Amino acid sequence: MNTACYAIVGMLIWGLSSLALAADNCQVTLHGDDNMRFDQPQLTVSSQCEAVTIELVHSGKLGANVMGHNVVVTLTGDFKDVAKAGMKAGPESGYVPSDDDRVIGASDMIGGGQSTSLTIPGSGLQAGEDYTFFCSFPGHWTMMKGKLVVN
Numbered sequence: 001m002n003t004a005c006y007a008i009v010g011m012l013i014w015g016l017s018s019l020a021l022a023a024d025n026c027q028v029t030l031h032g033d034d035n036m037r038f039d040q041p042q043l044t045v046s047s048q049c050e051a052v053t054i055e056l057v058h059s060g061k062l063g064a065n066v067m068g069h070n071v072v073v074t075l076t077g078d079f080k081d082v083a084k085a086g087m088k089a090g091p092e093s094g095y096v097p098s099d100d101d102r103v104i105g106a107s108d109m110i111g112g113g114q115s116t117s118l119t120i121p122g123s124g125l126q127a128g129e130d131y132t133f134f135c136s137f138p139g140h141w142t143m144m145k146g147k148l149v150v151n
Helices: 003-024 076-089
Strands: 027-032 042-045 051-058 072-075 115-121 131-134 145-150
Touching: 027 042, 072 076, 076 131
Parallel strands: 027 051, 042 145
Antiparallel strands: 051 115, 072 131, 131 145
16 A cells, blocks of 8 residues: 555544544533532533533532532523523522523532433534533522533
8 A cells, every 4th residue: 555545544544533532422421519619611512413411410418409500501691691590580490590592401400419411402502602501509600610612
């Protein structure tokens, strides 16, 4: 084989492995704790996913009524207003404003030792957009937030 053939084969293998990695990046896990922290400041998912699932694990011990966590996804420009609207919506709604088109996805509110997840249709996320994920429990969103990257 000549050098050009090796280069083509190498690029094909690299391209196929990149597609496999992207296809596998449709589910991510995020941990929250009693110190009002997520374990990751950024989550990266593929734009090729039919659906994106974010699993949230509350690794703390405190109950949902005092240290509840959820994960909410919005465009970054909407995040603060949605968080404030969530506080007004109250605990009955999991501190997420109902029927708010700015909310791309939201999980249930959970307490220590529990887990939950949210699934967003792939069509709801676009590569290159600026997304934020956060916990909408009152006061948590100022610290418990991160960037959701779609590539």
